[in-house]
Amino acid sequence: MIQVKNLSKHYPDKIALDDISLDFPAEETTAIVGPSGSGKSTLLQALNLLERPNSGLLTIDDLHLDLANPLTNNQILQIRQKTAMVFQEKALFTHLTVLKNLTEGPIKVQKKSKAAAEKKAQELLEQFGMTELKNRYPYQLSGGQQQRVAILRALAMEPKYLLLDEPTSALDPELEAQVLRVLKDLAQKNTSMIIVTHNMSFAEQVADQIVFIDNGSVGYQGPTDGFFHSTETRIKKFLGAMSF
Ligand SMILES: Nc1ncnc2c1ncn2[C@@H]1O[C@H](COP(=O)(O)OP(=O)(O)OP(=O)(O)O)[C@@H](O)[C@H]1O
Numbered sequence: 001m002i003q004v005k006n007l008s009k010h011y012p013d014k015i016a017l018d019d020i021s022l023d024f025p026a027e028e029t030t031a032i033v034g035p036s037g038s039g040k041s042t043l044l045q046a047l048n049l050l051e052r053p054n055s056g057l058l059t060i061d062d063l064h065l066d067l068a069n070p071l072t073n074n075q076i077l078q079i080r081q082k083t084a085m086v087f088q089e090k091a092l093f094t095h096l097t098v099l100k101n102l103t104e105g106p107i108k109v110q111k112k113s114k115a116a117a118e119k120k121a122q123e124l125l126e127q128f129g130m131t132e133l134k135n136r137y138p139y140q141l142s143g144g145q146q147q148r149v150a151i152l153r154a155l156a157m158e159p160k161y162l163l164l165d166e167p168t169s170a171l172d173p174e175l176e177a178q179v180l181r182v183l184k185d186l187a188q189k190n191t192s193m194i195i196v197t198h199n200m201s202f203a204e205q206v207a208d209q210i211v212f213i214d215n216g217s218v219g220y221q222g223p224t225d226g227f228f229h230s231t232e233t234r235i236k237k238f239l240g241a242m243s244f
């Protein structure tokens with residue numbers, strides 16, 4: 001489980017996260033939703049310390065960190081080994097083939113042998129029906145294919161927790177559906193995932209729990225059904241604004 005307690009992040013002119021406490025259970029999918037600028041990306045990035053909160057406690061499994069204190073490189077490394085982040089803009093290595101994109105991290109960072117890294121990469125490509133793309137370069141892929149490779153690249157590191165920040169918002173609807181199918185498949189396999197998304201029908205179908213961030217605070221944490229059937233004014237207003 002990933003847990004944050006009393007997490008705060010202040011920018012000079014803005015409180016991005018205001019005393020947030022949340023649980024993200026292992027083997028479940030959490031969708032983080034909320035208005036633009038509410039603090040969703042800041043929260044997600046705080047979970048693997050890409051963004052350093054000013055204060056709060058961060059627990060990942062048996063690792064407990066007090067974020068008000070300086071952290072050691074070893075602590076940061078341990079957090080990064082448990083988590084992998086997929087961004088909105090697919091950030092593949094443009095000079096490497098798909099296969100090499102998937103093996104680069106395991107070989108260079110995790111010191112895996114080339115053979116072991118390639119075996120894992122081939123398995124992933126096969127599992128997601130993308131074997132025929134393995135020798136292509138990113139520019140030879142569609143946007144949806146690139147984003148699926150970005151997800152596989154994160155999975156190649158065998159993280160316990162997969163963090164995704166609006167992984168489909170740069171894609172047109174057909175390509176978005178391809179990527180969402182991959183994520184749905186991972187959710188059904190009990191992958192531990194935390195996904196920031198604007199796609200409410202995806203969140204409703206796939207998430208085990210919803211976290212609603214509103215102006216830097218937690219507006220809801222709980223079962224998906226409870227969120228989509230909430231009678232709370234703020235939630236109803238948000239859901240109303242997300243549909244047309
Ligand atoms: N480096 C920064 N300096 C100052 N303010 C920042 C910085 N980064 C983010 N913010 C502010 O913090 C708040 C939260 O930003 P964040 O990116 O987490 O929002 P978000 O919920 O992910 O929004 P979106 O849905 O548009 O991606 C926003 O008001 C934003 O302007």
Ligand SMILES: [Mg+2]
Nearest residue numbers: 040041042165
């Ligand atoms: Mg964001």
